[in-house]
Amino acid sequence: MTLYAELHRHLGGSVVPRILWRYFQRNSSDKISQFIEYTDFEEFYTRKRNTLDEYLELHTLVESVQTEDSLPYFIYRLLRGAYIFENLAYLELRYTPYLRTPEDLSQSQRIDLMASIVDIVGKTSNSLKYPIVTSQILCMHSRLPYEVNKAIVDLAAQKREYVCAVDLAGGDRYYRERLDELVKLYEYALSSGIKTTGHVYETKDGCYQELLPHLMRIGHGIQIPLLYPELLPDLAKRNQCLEVCPTTYIKTGTLEDIRQLKLVFERCFDAGVDIAICTDNAGLHNVRLPFEYENLLTYDIINFEMLQSCQDAAFRHAFAWPYGERPASILNDIYSRNNLK
Structure with a gap:
């Protein structure tokens, strides 16, 4: 069995339609009152959007x-599906x-509660029976104040047992007016020993060479x-890996x-x-x-x-994969040793 690494999956977009539908039925039926049956909800939830902004609105749901x-x-249902249906050995969840x-709390109160959220995601992930190595990437957000984004970087530094990196998300067309601020946040993260990724050059509006x-x-x-x-030559020199999520570009209207x-x-x-091939928002x-x-x-598109090169790259660029080789190599070594006995 081949085992895979997933480097770009959002916690908000990872919930498959059936799981979300059942949750709403049991806990928040008002959120699905407009849908007559499940198939109507699934069509709404998974259909193609015209723009990235329109697509990102679904995350708020x-x-x-x-x-x-x-x-x-x-988290339980996410990891269960990732192990049973996707053969994942490694998963980075970002949010x-x-x-x-x-939302009814003050900004400072909400900042204070973020640590509890990270702990819940981390402890739940580590307590499950599915043998998947998991880690979290905390996303700064293009529509959140500087104070909140800095607190997210600080939290990543404080919770290294659960967090492997920081990201920047929230719609790339909003970066321009805050570019100096975002560069400073990334410099701050790197100076604190935090690994970095970021949503850039996804759309034509998100091309910021400064980042x-x-x-x-x-x-x-x-x-x-x-x-x-x-x-591209500069990316190669810096050993930067692209997290390419094929279905996303069709769903957001970025590619035709x-x-x-x-x-x-x-x-x-x-x-x-x-290139590491990823799902972005599997749900x-x-x-x-x-x-x-x-x-x-x-x-x-590929052969x-x-x-196989992309699958190897995913493990090689994984921020928290604890082994020097991908699982296939480890299993092959075990197989070879057993055959020599």
Whole structure:
């Protein structure tokens, strides 16, 4: 059995439609009162959106119910599906902890509660019977104040047993007016020994070269090989990996045809830039990681050799994978030793 690493999955977008529907039925039926039956909800939840902003609005639907009390429910089902249906050996979950705190509290109170959210996600993940190595990436948010984003970086530094990195999310078109501030936050994170990734070059609105030197991995980054291939040699020198999430670009209207990704893979491979294939929001898409692999092969975007290289890169660039090799190599060593007996 081949085991995989998933480097880019959002906690809010990871809940598959059926699980979310059942939760709403039992706890918040008003949120689904507009839908006559489940199939109507699934169609609404997973359909293609026109823009990234419209797509991100769906996150608020899930964030509002991922509270201290309900997070174990969602984490358990997420990891169960990841192990049984996706063969994941490693999973990095990313989210903004501030957005899991009660909205009726003051900003300072919500900041204080973020540590509890991180603890709940971490302890629940570690207490389950499924053998998946997990870690958290805490997302700064383009629409949150500087004080909150700095507190998120501080929390990442304080909770290293559960947190492996920080990210920047929330819609890339909103970065421009706060770019100096965001650069300072990344510099602060790196100076504190925190690993970094960030949602940049996902859309044509998110191309900020100023942020690239501060990222160890690049969230999406597909516009670099598509529009700015001259930047690829610098990415290769910095050993930066793109977290490419194929279905996302169709769901957000960023690409019209998934086959446009063929140029992304070809140019990155030619330049020596690693790609990790990811799901981003497996629940919103109703698509699991092995299907992302299969889809890329079916459309002749990559071949099997390229797929294996991307799978190797995912483990190599994983922020908290504790072993020097991917699971397949470890299992092959065990198999070889047993055959020599």
